[in-house]
Amino acid sequence: MSISVPEKVWWKPIDKEEKIWLAIAIIWMVISFVWMPIYHYIGKQNPSSESYKAPREQFEQLMNDFVQKYQVKDANGAPVVINDIPVVHPPAGGDAYLVGAGWKWTPILELEKGKTYRIHLSSFDFQHGFSLYPLNINYMAIPGQDYVITVTPTTSGEFPILCNEFCGIGHHTMVGKLIVK
Amino acid sequence: MSDNNEKFGAPGTFVLAIIFLVTFIIIYFLNYKYLASIWELR
Amino acid sequence: MADQDFRTCSITGLKVHLPAANLIMANAVAAVVLLLIGGLAAAGVALTRLPSIHLLPADWFYRILTLHGLAMLIAWIIFFEMAGLYLGASVLLNARIAAPKMAWLQFILMVVGVLLIAAMVLTGQADVMFTSYPPLKAHPLYYLGVILFAVGALIGCFVFFGTLYKARKEGTYPHGSFPLVTFGLACAAMIAIATLLHGAAIYIPTLLWSLGLMGMDESAYRLVWWALGHSSQQINVAAMISVWYLVGTLSVGMKPISQKLCRTAFVLYVLFINVASEHHILVDPVFSNAHKIWNTGYVMHLAVLASMIHALAVPAGIEVALRKKGYTSGLFEWLKKAPWSNPAFSAIMLSIFGFGFMGGITGVTFGSEQVNITVHNTWRITGHFHATVVFGTTLAFMGVTYYVLPLIFRREVLGMGFAKLQPWFFGIGMLLQSGGMMLAGAYGIPRRHWDIVNFGGSPFSFAWDPTAYMWLGVFGIGALLATIGGAIYILVTVGTILFGKKLA
Helix, strand or coil, X not given: CXXXXXXCCCCCCCCHHXXXXXXXXXXXXXXXXXXXXXXXXXXXXXXXXXXXXXCHXXXXXXXXXXXXXXXXXXXXXXXXXXXXXXXXXCCCCCEEEEEEECCEXXXXXXXXXXCXXXXXXXXXXXXXXXXXXXXXEEEEECECEEEEEEEECCCCEXXXXXXXXXXXXXXXXXXXXXXXX | CCCCCCCCCXXXXXXXXXXXXXXXXXXXHHHHHXXXXXXXXX | CCHHHEEECCCCCCEEEHHHHHHHHHHHHHHHHHHXXXXXXXXXXXXXXXXXXXXXXXXXXXXXXXXXXXXXXXXXXXXXXXXXXXXXXXXXXXXXXXXXXXXXXXHHHHHHHHHHHXXXXXXXXXXXXXXXXXXXXXXXXXXXXXXXHHHHHHHHHHHHHHHHHHHHHHCCCCCCCXXXXXXXXXXXXXXXXXXXXXXXXXXXHHHHHHCCCCCCCHHHHHHHHHHHHHHHHHHHHHHHHHHHHHHHHHXXXXXXXXXXXXXXXXXXXXXXXXXXXXXXXXXXXXXXHHHHHHHHHHHHHHHHHHHHHHHHHHXXXXXXXXXXXXXXXXXXXXHHCXXXXXXXXXXXXXXXXXXXXXXXXXXHHHCCCCCHHHHCCEHHHHHHHHHHHHHHHHHHHHHXXXXXXXXXXXXXXXXXXXXXXXXXHHHHHHHHHXXXXXXXXHCCCECCCCCCCCHHHCCCCCCCCHHHHHHHHHHHHHHHHHHHHHHHHHHHHHHHXXXXXXXX
């Protein structure tokens, strides 16, 4: 009984049924473990390992330069904004910047399907959860950290970005947009 | 527990455990299959 | 030895140290009170997340959600586990509690901690969620409350080991190894000590930070906090599994199929779960893939192996015990003829199913380095841990209560008819609730979010796939059933303690 003292020598061989299950369980655990590093070689979706310490001033400077240089202009040459957020078209294969701050995701990135980008993700205030709907792609945006995610969009459209890490009373108002042409 | 190494002492449980394992494997790989359909990420 | 300090249990024959019984009762009562508070908070949160009701305003939603996490995941569960520790070390071994005064200090510190936490949260001075991620900052007294609670729990663990030592030295139980249930609880207590030390390592600096005395790195916080956060869940797993063995024994006379296998599995938990916390930070910057995979893959899977062992061992033990009673026809006669009308038994069977199929499978899957990209901070995570901690651990604790009431409180269960239904309402409710959360989360529904319909009026507001709302509805039905199940449990427990027929 589980509530009574066991027999003196309980370190006995286990039965066939238990041996078989133990073997199966170990095999499955090994498969499940090695699948992760294997997927780094054969899979196309892996969490990024590239990040840098990025104090706000530094990241903000880079981001502002980026917006200045690549902001989309309309037919009259006026910079395009949607709901006061600049729309920015990074170069294919290049760097893009995206920050969560003041319960907004800034800027609105306009990417091209099939092209690869290095998106630098950060925050200027609280920890935010970058969540791209509906795919669903989720990464942490942490103040003081530049998290570089190399992404190749394979579908086009307009994608909402939610925040799914509690960041204060305006947390649920934090919605952004990412466009893929 | 059982002195008989040939017969399973708990065959019903063994079947349930196998069902559990199969469910596990299916759910695990279905999730990876879905993952493979989203954008490429590194 | 003052034998008047003991009474002999007429059912199990064990000698119950009266101070131990008092400690068990005090902690169990505190646990149920906190379950009630957490349950009311749960109702508030659920009724707010259902868009058609949207009960609470935003600030109160986040506040009550913070309270819900703390009341359930910390207070209810750890108070109940303290009661379990005294049962495992003292009652099961016919032993006296080592240092009863320290044991009462455990209780007082945990109560004071809870009161401080509740006061800070309810006055809006700790709107930080259970995880309290910096730079979100709470009032220093909030962190102090958590620290006091943790110190109390730590003292409880030391009293547990002191009692085991004394029992062995005084030979209060037949010579040999500790019973399996005591062994399982000892493993839980070992994990608890390591966990609580991690807690000190994070909450003391955070307290100092809240006082303006030091800085706080956000990523370092996440790493150390989750060393506390995940390991504390493994305390719950080890305790839950010990309860499965305990109830299995009391309800059907279950014997462990292999002491070697079961005890080794418990030891695997102790060795590996303290390390395997990085599945919470898989999509974080700072940490390398290699680090994440080693921690989440290699180390976590060794702990999961332990769960896979218990997954066979517990039901197998029950099956063997029932087959001995004569239910040998076919593969499943034992299951059909099992004592399903015993609420303790039905509770643990449902707990085993819920923890294994819903909680365990999704835990390992969502905790894999790559899949995590699609699930982090969505409602799938919330669905997963409700399946493990609520459908699994909480339901098991509810089940064992139906034995603690007659055996320790010495009262006949009042409202046995309702008690028999209680695990079914709660279990099926949690199945639908967790399942609903996981499926809604698969459509992107986030956790900890007040307004998924209008996003507080954001101009970037968008429409969800309508299927998400369907699963939200399933969640709602589950939440309703689970609330009924929880309410029955509390009414039966409180009713029994106050009005139940006193047993000789």
